[in-house]
Amino acid sequence: MSQDNTAGMPHGDHAPPDLSRYTLATPVEVVHHLASIAKSGHMVTVFSNKGKTFILTRFLEVDAKRGVLLLDWGADPVTNEQLLASERNVFVCSPEGVKTQFVTTAARKVMLDSGPAFEVDLPEQVIKLQRREFFRIQTPVGNPVSCHIADYPHQPLDLVLFDISLGGCSLWLPAPQTPGFELGQQYQNCTFELKPMGSLRVGIEIRHHLSTRLRNGNDAVRVGCAFLNMTPSSETLVQRYVGHLERERRALVG
Template sequence: MRRHEGRNIVSNEISPGSPTNPHQPLDLARFTLAAPAEIAQHLANIAKHGHMVTVFANKGKNFILTRLLSVDYQAGQFTFDWGAEEETNAQVLNSERNVFVCSPEGVKTQFVTGQVSKVMLEGRPAFLCELPEQVIKLQRREFFRIQTPLGTPIFCHVADFNQREIDLALFDISLGGMSLWLPAVDSPGFDIGQQYRQCTIDLKPFGMLKLGIEVRHRLTAHMRNGNEAMRIGCSYLNLTPAMETLIQRYVGFLERERRALVG
């Protein structure tokens, strides 16, 4: 495979804003791996731990959830798993530019490659690709957030809230955390830094998420009816690879639904 030239991963796939100031540019150079050995080692660690990876193909029109299988530093190549749908696999093979995104240990990794090819590994099909020239490895949580549907709201059941239980509706969700609506602006509890370790979220139709949350920020929002509401941003506690996969599948599901609605 020849090297693909002119690739630039400093693009609109990663939001340039920061959580505290959305207008502050993000200096991606500080988070970029460019040494081939570093890149190969980082991707090998992702493969070793079996983290889920999303590959966006054809300018984001198609994507698959997959895992990296092997990394060959000497050959300058890596392989990743064949997708479940043959039509989508064919679309990925025909894509000239592919964006890989994953979040091992809560640190977002993103890189861009050129066209991939099909190989057989131990009698099974897989994708073969050149190692990327650069990898962005963000040292803070910068994730694609998507709002949950209003018509079929998702709730976070908190079982250890002040010795009682409470259900809070989700506003949005990402691999880095989620935002919840409090019943009222002056609701007790859920102060910044507080942790609740007995939380359950039913991410229909994919399954149940059982984890802890920590309140990271609070925001007063104005509703369409003129009333005020309190939205709290939470990070996850004790997130496992299986939970990552569940959230990633749900976020992908919501994104497909959103794109179908906007045509």
């Protein structure tokens, strides 16, 4: 895979959100959840090299007795070596809409009957966001909504909106290596054109990343954001817009 600067952990003055109530911290809980992901065959993104590179993989096996997790070997030799050289790795996936994130120490190369694989020690804890705080709905593909980030470094940036809720949204990055979207990064001057309801002007904070493979085979990354500085009128605008999209969706499937 290519270089990716979007995967850093919270830094600077940006404090990470309080996720303690979503944390699995016992070995039994951790093993059970990771084993269910392995069984589903869901794609997992591993950010390595201090968030500068990433690899898409799958869990092969969760070995509770040895305390290790086996991962599928990647197709790109350079990225494989970067993962092996990384001392700290961040795993992110979203099986069935349940966002999962955890950190491990260095990966090791092991040989299985099927060929090479990665092996990492099981994490001590796993963050599992079991439910969404707000109803979230995808925005129209045929009439995409853009987020205009006026205070993006050097020049303003427009990103396509994937979905939205009262609490936040997710945005497609123009390229997996787009800089400036580390976890905890904030932008204060953002405008969303929520047609036909009006313009939403808020701040955003980057809360998570999700890598996916598009139908054309290309890799893409979207970032989940929390809204900042929401006013009562802003909340009303978003609620009206979400309701509008839901009515349109029901009309199409009804």
